[in-house]
Structure formats: C-alpha cells, structure tokens
Amino acid sequence: MATAQQTSRQHLISQVLLKQFTMPGPKGSGWQLRPFDLRNPGRLHKLKSTRACGWTENFVAFDSASAEELWCAVERRTPAALSAVHAGTPFTDPLHMAALRDLVVLHYVRSHHYRNVHTGALERSRAGLVGKLIRNYPEQLRREALRATGLHLSGSRSLSAFAERLIERSSVIRDHETGKLFRTSIEDTFYKVRAMASTWRLEVLVSETSQFLIGDNPAVTICTKGSATTYGMALGDAQTLVLPIGPRHLLALGPMNVMSTVPQALVDRLNAVQIHAADRYVYMHPKSGLEAFAGIAARQASQERP
Template sequence: MNEGSPAQWLAAAQKIDARIEKLRPEADRHVVGQHVISQVLLKRFAAPFGSDGFKLVPFNLDHPDRLHKMASPRQCGKVPHFARFASASLEQLWGKLETRIPDAARAVDRGDVFQHEQHVQTLKDLIALHLVRSLNYRKVHERIFTKVYTEQRTALLTDQSDLLRLAVLQRSGLHLPGPQGLAAAADEILSPHLANFENGADFRARIEDTFAKAKEMISDAGLEILVPAAGEFLLGDTPALAIQQSETRTAFNVAIGDSTSIVLPFGPRHLLVGRTPPLRAGHRHRGDGRLPQPTSDRGGGAARLLPAPQRPGRLRPRLPKAGHPECQELSLPAASPSSRAWPGEGYRDGRRKPAGCHGCGGRFLVTAEVLRS
C-alpha cells in the first residue's frame, strides 16, 4: 500500500511521534510469532485430517521442489517479530476484529450475508486488515522511510544548511565548523526519528494509523462475493491485493485510492471483492455471469454470490490421494511475477509431480516466503 507522498508522511510525523510516546511504556510487551493471515481465515482453507484436526500444506513458490509438509492453521501465516515494538496491544487490536469473523463467515456460507450490515462491515474490515498487516506493507514502510530520511538529511546539508547553521547558533552560541559539523548537526536532529525506525516504534504506530484509514476508505466501497465457476480459490502469503484494471493493463499492489478492486480469498468457494469507487445503485455489468450484479441500493451496493471469471487452464491444486492418477498431472507454477500476482492459483500441465504427495486431501497455502514458525 502506498502510504502517501514524502510531504504527507512528514505532515503526519507529529501525530505518529505522540502515539509512539504513548506506547513507549508497553514497548517490551511483545508477541514473537505474529500471524499476518488470520487463523480463522486459514481454517476456512484447511481440510480435516483425522484426529490431528485441520491441516494445510504450505507451498513455497521460491522452492517448488521442496518437500512440503502439512501444518495446522496455528503454524501457518506467521512472521516472527513482524512488529517489534508494543506488539501485544497491536495483536489485541487485530483480535477485536477477528472475533467477529466467524459470525460473518456463517452468513456467507448461508448466502444471506448482505441482509446483515454488521457482517458486511466485518468483511470490509477484514480486507483492510490483510492489506495493512502484510509483508508488502512493511516493505513499503521501510522503503518510504529510507527515502524520506535521505531526502531530509540531504536538504539539511544543502538547501536548508543556512537555517540549520542559524538554529545551532541560536541554541548553543556556536558556529558549525565546516561540512562535518553540519552533518553532525543534521544527524542529531534526525536521530530520534531514526531510532524509532530502527526499534520498530515508527512501524508500530503507522500500521495502526494506516489500518484505521484503510477501514475508513474501504467502508465506502461496494462489497461483492464471487464463487468460482470451476475449481477453488487458494490463499497466498499476501492474501489481499489492491488491483487497478484498465482495458490495456492490470497492476497489483497499488494504493487503495488508485485501485478498481481489492480482493481477498475467503475460503475455497468465496472471493471477497471490494469495488472502488462504489458501484451505483442499479448499475449492471455485462449479464453473462462473469461479473457481479448489484442487488441492493444501500450505500456502496451489495451483490449476490455470482461465479467468478474462469481462467482457462487454471485449477486449484489439491493434494490427491496416494497413487491417484492426478499425481501425474498436478503441478504448481514456478516463482515468477505472474504466479505471485493472483492469490493462490495453480495449474495442470503434466510436467511435474507435486512435491510431497501425502494422500491427505489437504489444501495448499501458496507462499512466496516461508511463513511458519
């Protein structure tokens, strides 16, 4: 997610700093293994495996030939030290939402979810959660901070150097001795922000703030739920994707405000789609069953469950029974931008056996990175 321009980032610095100071007494209250994919969502993709409970098979796209072992939803979708500062209270914030998901999920399975506005809002909030609580967001945060920090330090040493010299003179009565003194003064000014970045405090405060903003933005979007015309949906380690589609191209991981839709697999049979901007009441897409049609004139427009577009040649891979003929046909795409782009699609091509056919009938959790503790 794009967190805004450098100017917007700096404009929010005072608010972020205040939040960091409020969190500082609980800085060491920490949860080591933090889920970036909600366990309740993972369980919707898991299959029962005897007395061992529900199981998934994490599949690593970077190592497709590795032996892929079964794991419980509790073991999957975790990142050690995802947030390194006051993470206990952050987990409590996520938990307030996640406790609402089971009721919403039952409404989705019954097919009457759009009759319950509170469940619709829960699903929208769930999309926002998985957009923000993600490895992608953390990478964006790190990239933007590094960019802004470098720009500000450069400005203090060039365009704003006279102001910096004057500030030091007024504060200490000393003239800065050459470029080294100027650099030392710039580093001193920026050091609190750098320290908050390095200890994870800046990320902790900003992810909470961004989650609140994402919920607000997605709340105004129309929610649709698609069902597959064939096969089933899979889940990836970045499960929610903001997509911008036009007649000529499709871009992934764009800013919410630039997206045309935000998708989140919600089980093998359902895909949550937040349409941005909201669909107008009564508006219809093409009526061939390939795109949703609104059935409600409430704000944002609700949609009934409709088939998702079929993607020729792509089926959700499933671990077949040992010795099943499908073992000879089933494979997953190698790591590539296209294979990572859509959450969890696999395909059949007869080229390779699946790594580790356990005969368990479990479902795959497709990952581009190892997300197990």
Template structure:
C-alpha cells in the same frame, strides 16, 4: 469498479500483471513559533486525518508497552486460513496445504493453521496491544464465514462490516505494507536531509542561531545539525515504534475508507481459489494491463480470497455474483505473484500443478527485485 466488472486484459486469461509502488508516507517539516516541528510526527500516512503531533502522543503512550511483545504474529489470520483447512488422515485437527515457492523441491506436509502464515516479530515494538486490535475483528468472523456460503451475509449489515474490516486488516497487516513503509521512510528521510542542506539551509542556520545563539558555518556543521534535527524520527524508526504507530493508524484509516465503498461476495463458477502469504491486494486496469499494489484510494478494487469457493472484492455497491474460471485462474496467478514465499490451498487441491508452473516466474521476479537498485 468491482472485480466482476473489471475488464480482463488480453483475452480470457492474458494480459500482464504489473506491480505499482505506492507512496504512502510524506515527511513534512515546518517553521512555527520560532522552532522546527520535526520528528516522528512528521511521518504520516497519506490520507490520514490525524495530525502528526498525535504520533508523538501515541509513541509516549506505548513506551510502557515496549516489552509486551508477541513473537509469532500472523499476517494471514488463522480464522481465514481455516476456510481452506480440512481434516487429513494421520494428522490431528484441520490442516492446510502449504507450498514453498523458494524451495519447491521440498515437499511440504499439511500443517495446522497455527503453524503457518506468521512472521516472528513482524511489528517489533509493543505488538501485544496490536494483536489485541486484530483480535477484535477476527473473533467476529466465524459466524460471518458460516453465512457466506449460505447466502445470508449480503443481507446482514454487521456481516458486511466485519468482512470490510477483514480486507482493511490484511491490507495493512501485510508484508507489502511493511516493505513500503521501510522504502518510503528511507527515501523521504534522505530527501528531507538533502533539502535541509540545500534549499532549507538558511532556515536551518536561522533555527540553530535562535536555539543556541551560535552560527553554523560550513557544510559539515550543518550536516551535524540536520542529523540532530532528524534524530528522534530516526530513533523511532530504528526501534520499530514508528512502524507500530503507523500500522495502527493506517488500519483505522483503511477501515474508515473501506466502510464507505461497496463489497462484493463472489463465487467461483469453476475451479477454486488459493491464498498467499500477502493476500489482500489492490488492482486497477491501465492500458490493457492489470496493475497491482497501488494505494487503496487509487485502486479500482481490492481483493481477498475467502475460501476455495469465494473471494471478496471492493466495488461501487454491495452485491453477490460469480466469476468464470478465467478470473479464478487470474486471481490465483496474482496470489502467487504477490506472495513473499508461500501460498496455501486446501489439502488434496488440484492446484499443485498450476502453482508449480508459476514458480519459475515467481523466482525470476524475486531475483530481479533483489538486483534492482
């Protein structure tokens, strides 16, 4: 279902925005050929076609690149932020207007796109080659962005493919994805360890006996063996190499998935769009509620602002259309609600008051998240 056809719950701009945690990884262990298959290859992106053993191969390939690190890693592409940038008096180059949701009392001056939308060591392992992968998409965007307001992008298969890649890139290279990765890994690791010491206890004993010739009496000895079994996976998680492999593979998977669905280029009839620091979001409606943050394959659509006047949305077929002011406001609420700290507008935008009205609820949501178990 496309954005323009997604039923708006609760009237023109009513209803409730509800977060939905996605389960993006599973840990699998199996007994094969007299040994346990385990380690980083057991952690896979849901829906990925790559066998887990390829994770180990990729980790080995990246070992020589471990120190090739880019510190400033943009989670919002500069080329995308430039669609919101304009010249400003007494400042050089194009500027965007940032808003700090955590400290709204601090007046933020306009800034160049290179100065915002980045996180230090977002991926802390071998990120230089990952940045090169993102650049393959980003360097194709300037002529495509020029074609969007001209109305010619829809008839250009290459332009549509690049815009689809842009959605996949921001869906995966996001704080939402990274947070989900950490949460699911910790949950899955704890569950795997629990299983080894409970239902899988006999298999763990048999594996230890076959490998070492020694029995494993007592729960403490079993716990030591379970931790040894999971140690490679834990080490790869701890040094960031597992995130590096997963984010690369998940981008390729998301890219393939997005290539098979329609893309809508939507224009605001009134008002203008803003963009947050977590800009690509998945949406679906359930029981008169607008749910966000689910896995890509479970969504009715995924949206990404493309500038003050345009937004992208996945749907059943390629198309162009317009959305009313209520939908523009709704998408702006979503951008603020899902932002991790900052949102951005064009300089001189009338959205300052709109953003200010949403900040107390954003801060309350952040406090509730920190207090939740």
C-alpha cells in the same frame, strides 16, 4: 500494574481465515493446509497446521498487545460472517457486511506489503531530509558540528555525514528503530482505510469449478483493463481490493453488493495475482491440485522481478 506481554510470533493471515483452506489431517494431526514456498517451488510441500503458517517474527515489535487487541476485535466477528457467506446470505445482516469489509482492510494493512511501503517511505524521507539540510542550512550545520565535535566541516561528504548523524538522533528515527513508529502507523492506517472501505460495497465471487488459493500478502489492490491485470497500486488508484476467504469464495470491494459465480479463467487470474503479490508463501487446500499452477506462476514471477 502489570503490562501486557509482547507477542513475538504474529500471524499476518488470521488463523480463522487459514482454517477455511484446511481439511482433517492424518489421525491426531488436526486440521491442515498446504503451504507452498514460492522461492523453492520444486520442493516437497508438506501439510501444516494453521498455527504454523502465515506468521512472522515481531511484525509489530513495540507494544504488540495494542495491535493484537485491534486485530482480535475484527477476527472475533469473522466466523459468523463467513458462515453467512457459505449459507449464501452475506448481505442480510449489516454487521456481517461490516465484519467482512474489516477483514479485507485488516489483511491489507497487516501485511509484508504495508511494512515495505512504510519502511521505504521513511528511508526516502530521511534521504531527502539530509539533502534539504545541506542545501538550505549549510552554515547552521557547520556551526552545530563545531559545537558538538570541535571539527570544522568543509566538504559535502563530511557535512552529509553529520546531517545523517543528527537525523539518527531524532525522536522519529528512535521511534522507528524501536518499532513504536510502525505500530502507531499501522493502527492509524487501519482506521483510515477502514473509513475509505466503508463507502464501498461487497462483491462475493464464488468459484464455478476450481479453487482459490491465498498468498501471504492476501489483500491485493487490482486494476483490470481488457485482458491485462495490474496489482499493488495505492488503494485510491485501484478498481478493487480483493481477499480470498476460502477455496470457493473471494471478497472484492466494489460499487454494489453482489454474489456471483465466476469461471475458472478468472479464478486463475486472481490466483496468479496472489502468487505474484506474495512475499514468499501461498497456501491452498490439500486437495486443490494447485501445486503445478503455483510452480509455473512462481517461476514466471521470479523472471519478471528486477
């Protein structure tokens, strides 16, 4: 039986979502938006198609067809739900509400941020396991090293190196190196976060005058206290999880279903969060006029990073 083909170029931001930020380009060029490179804010940022934006190479490197099937199941329901938002009726159909919540969850899990958290947790676990083996099982390690290599290990450095070697040969590390562990983790996490999000309601924020932009880590956890806004905390510690879905609309998980117009000051705060949380790029409507704002926020973000 034929196996599904691995997809190498994988979109982290759904093209159906990116299309909301587009306009028709020059004749024959199709729908385009403006990518803004936060690492090079002074460069000329040319318009591009949605196909050329918001993707990374081999994000899911093992059996990506399984993950793609899951993502597509969400994305197929998105156009009708977005149309309901634009019509001002996002809450009339429970299926549309579920589709919008799933869209937020999808972009929270399928992200650079989640991959960094996953990789960091694995590396910390591996380092901790080496220390635990040396502390709790030094004699067993020495006997295994003698059996496997014929060497009598005495110093802590040699014992640590052998413990690391054992861990590297474990099935968990092999699955990590092939990408199988990440694929399994990201799918499991999607279902877990989806279950958590199902208990929340949807807030649809509509920009009063200015426009939203979208970053390449677009679904961001947020806590607000007074004029201070922090982001990137665990979902269970957040006040809300937000996702821009177009130049005029942003979704937020909250305690009640509400569609409300928000002033430019709040739009600016949310756009700054998108820029600070981004891995490298933000995307905007070609006529948004947000390039200068993005450049200032990008320079501020680079100064704040350690």
